[in-house]
Amino acid sequence: MRIVKIFRRMEATCFLWKPVVLPTFTKGLLDRVSYRQCNLLSRSHVGSRYYRIQVFCSNSSSTSSKDEILDQRFLQLLKQNATRKAYDLVLSHVSSGEQLEESFRRKFIKKLSSAGRADLGYELYRAFFSTSESCDPTLLLSIWKTVDRQQHSPLVERIIEELEGWLNSSLKEESPSASEEDGKYSVGVQVCVQLCSYYIQQGNVARSLSYVYRLQSMKPWVNTSTVNKLLSIYSKAKCLQGLYATIEMKKRCNIASDSDTNTLLAGAFVKEIHFVTGAVSMETLPKPLPEVAFVGKSNVGKSSLLNLLVNNYSIAYTSKTPGKTQQLNYFIVNRSQEDKKFFLVDLPGYGYARVSKEMRDKWVDLIRDYLEHRKCLKVLFHLIDASQGLSQEDRYFIEFLLTSNVLDRYHAVLTKMDKCTKSKDVIVKSIQSELVALGFPFEVVIIPTSVKQRWGSEDLWLALKPLLLDKKSSSRPSA
Ligand SMILES: Nc1nc2c(ncn2[C@@H]2O[C@H](COP(=O)(O)OP(=O)(O)OP(=O)(O)O)[C@@H](O)[C@H]2O)c(=O)[nH]1
Numbered sequence: 001m002r003i004v005k006i007f008r009r010m011e012a013t014c015f016l017w018k019p020v021v022l023p024t025f026t027k028g029l030l031d032r033v034s035y036r037q038c039n040l041l042s043r044s045h046v047g048s049r050y051y052r053i054q055v056f057c058s059n060s061s062s063t064s065s066k067d068e069i070l071d072q073r074f075l076q077l078l079k080q081n082a083t084r085k086a087y088d089l090v091l092s093h094v095s096s097g098e099q100l101e102e103s104f105r106r107k108f109i110k111k112l113s114s115a116g117r118a119d120l121g122y123e124l125y126r127a128f129f130s131t132s133e134s135c136d137p138t139l140l141l142s143i144w145k146t147v148d149r150q151q152h153s154p155l156v157e158r159i160i161e162e163l164e165g166w167l168n169s170s171l172k173e174e175s176p177s178a179s180e181e182d183g184k185y186s187v188g189v190q191v192c193v194q195l196c197s198y199y200i201q202q203g204n205v206a207r208s209l210s211y212v213y214r215l216q217s218m219k220p221w222v223n224t225s226t227v228n229k230l231l232s233i234y235s236k237a238k239c240l241q242g243l244y245a246t247i248e249m250k251k252r253c254n255i256a257s258d259s260d261t262n263t264l265l266a267g268a269f270v271k272e273i274h275f276v277t278g279a280v281s282m283e284t285l286p287k288p289l290p291e292v293a294f295v296g297k298s299n300v301g302k303s304s305l306l307n308l309l310v311n312n313y314s315i316a317y318t319s320k321t322p323g324k325t326q327q328l329n330y331f332i333v334n335r336s337q338e339d340k341k342f343f344l345v346d347l348p349g350y351g352y353a354r355v356s357k358e359m360r361d362k363w364v365d366l367i368r369d370y371l372e373h374r375k376c377l378k379v380l381f382h383l384i385d386a387s388q389g390l391s392q393e394d395r396y397f398i399e400f401l402l403t404s405n406v407l408d409r410y411h412a413v414l415t416k417m418d419k420c421t422k423s424k425d426v427i428v429k430s431i432q433s434e435l436v437a438l439g440f441p442f443e444v445v446i447i448p449t450s451v452k453q454r455w456g457s458e459d460l461w462l463a464l465k466p467l468l469l470d471k472k473s474s475s476r477p478s479a
């Protein structure tokens, strides 16, 4: 017989005997051949041509093949649901002094856990990895995620104790640099998120939030997906404090939103929203509820911003033509939740609108009346078109506001930021100084937004924090 080809692989050296010419696809197959596949192939033929492979010698130590055989038997037992036997098999292999590669150890632990025996997975973990000083948080997390919450709470408690110990002993609290032990801190983020989730399910809000705050010290490793996971956890738990802690952490860590972030945010705060009425006079306003109003010149983007806030782009009608909204349009949010319901009010615009002067004057009177007398108005969003800056009408309106009693509820919002060429900070600073020059007695917080690019809603929700979290202290202390 003639040796046709020799394949050198990590696991073994293979000699190929006959036929002299190989079909092309067989060659491809042999390029990817592994030690185990050699054995299989040596007993088979491909197409009409027979060939033989002989494994002449194994390049790695004999433990590798033993590990593979153990692996096959282990998987077979798992298939038969004999999880305990599978566990015993691995344990006796190791207790008899055999070596076992780390990749197999990890695999056995994970497989046992995901086969419904997190307890056995954890026992193996203890036997293989854990000494009193060391901890493998990735493995512990993977075991934890497979635990049936009802049945294994002592196990979860043990895992948590180890993970919290690891967080406290291995990760610095004061901001580490991005290059520092990357893997360790990425796992640290995962551990924190899992702990946030665990403690909120246990009803321990303070402990849960402490891990959101902890994430701030891992800034380089926190990303949009971390934020989205937290929003989803606190939304499910209906925990407004958790949602706000997450938004604040996101802002401090300067993490961008994606479309999921907006959907999750709106979904967390708005369980339902309905149109209630279009009021044309003070007499036709609905019965009082805490209220959030959107005011600004015609076409500035009030209705669009309301839609962005609730992530529902068909609830308030928008139009390119100024003067679209002609009444005080009332939308009720969360109407079936007594302690959480509130109104969003979309006002007609002031300034230029494609309607008669008489009509415009009527709107201005109504807006003034509304702002001066509607006691349940808790938050006023005053919209300014960032692409045009403050208009003369805006200045008149601000002069009126400065003499009114609604300043303590005032928030300036910049719209259409996507149309601006200057940087966000430059625009915000310039409007801020204009407002101070107009006579604002405090530095106004300005919220930049873009409905077109769908960003900015988290700052609007932050502005509603006093209203939603503590309805009694919803006004800013007067300056
Ligand atoms: N590029 C851009 N266009 C926007 C933005 N927000 C709103 N618009 C557009 O501006 C136009 C006016 O938007 P509306 O939301 O109807 O404005 P409004 O203030 O409610 O207008 P009135 O009801 O007429 O007072 C629409 O064509 C919107 O699509 C934004 O952030 N960026």
Ligand SMILES: [Mg+2]
Binding pocket: 302, 303, 304, 317, 318, 324, 325, 346, 347
């Ligand atoms: Mg409108």
